[in-house]
Amino acid sequence: xxxxxxxxxxxxxxxxxxxxxxxxxxxxxxxxxxxxxxxxxxxxxxxxxxxxxxxxxxxxxxxxxxxxxxxxxxxxxxxxxxxxxxxxxxxxxxxxxxxxxxxxxxxxxxxxxxxxxxxxxxxxxxxxxxxxxxxxxxxxxxxxxxxxxxxxxxxxxxxxxxxx
Numbered sequence: 001x002x003x004x005x006x007x008x009x010x011x012x013x014x015x016x017x018x019x020x021x022x023x024x025x026x027x028x029x030x031x032x033x034x035x036x037x038x039x040x041x042x043x044x045x046x047x048x049x050x051x052x053x054x055x056x057x058x059x060x061x062x063x064x065x066x067x068x069x070x071x072x073x074x075x076x077x078x079x080x081x082x083x084x085x086x087x088x089x090x091x092x093x094x095x096x097x098x099x100x101x102x103x104x105x106x107x108x109x110x111x112x113x114x115x116x117x118x119x120x121x122x123x124x125x126x127x128x129x130x131x132x133x134x135x136x137x138x139x140x141x142x143x144x145x146x147x148x149x150x151x152x153x154x155x156x157x158x159x160x161x162x163x164x
Contacts, residue, residue, distance in 0.1 A: 029158050030071065030134060032141075035121045035150030042144060043158045044134050046071045051079070052134035054141075059127045061085040069117065074155050076120055080111035120153040 029043035030052060044052075048071060055066040063085040070079050084107055094100050098112035124130045125142040130151075132139040145151050 027158055028071075028074070029156060030076075031154050031156045031158065032132075032145070033152050033154070034145070035152040041151065042139075043156075044137075046134075046155070048072065050135070052132065054122060054130055054132055056122070056130040057128040058083070058085075062127075069120070069153075071155055076117045076153060076155055078113045078115050078117055080109055080113065082107050082109050084108065117153075122151050122153075124149050124151055 027043075027045045028047065030046050030050075031043045032041040033039060034041065046052075050071045051068060052070075053066050053068045055064055057063065058065045063083065066082040067078060068080045068082070070077050082103070094110065097114070098110055101109045101111070103109055122130055122141070124145050125147040129143075130141040132141055132144075141151055
């Protein structure tokens with residue numbers, strides 16, 4: 001009986017050490033994967049309250065749309081959307097808690113979403129490129145992932161990440 005107890009203690013200690021090493025040396029990241037195959041595209045280091053955005057040309061009204069997100073408590077939240085023209089697929093009504101502002105450049109900025117995005121995906125570059133802005137970098141998702149790929153965004157930890 002003592003031998004089984006000792007083995008169990010050793011197993012628990014090894015698990016605890018493994019978890020400590022993982023969380024000590026891993027980096028919280030925004031991870032991009034192929035939404036269909038799971039293929040890894042990239043990981044970008046993030047901290048709590050890190051913001052990022054995806055900008056694209058809307059396929060119906062042919063004007064730019066920027067969706068702005070933030071990492072909070074290890075989850076992705078949509079914060080606001082910025083667009084320049086009404087049309088199918090863009091917000092036309094302000095919901096409770098949201099605000100509409102007009103930018104100096106003619107943009108319409110709807111904020112106050114504060115909505116957790118459990119499944120955030122984009123189909124890249126069907127009309128034009130999709131551009132990710134994060135940590136002061138601008139990344140072409142068409143170049144990174146390929147035209148018409150489904151890109152899934154998630155928050156996670158990586159031991160190593162590319163420094164794009």
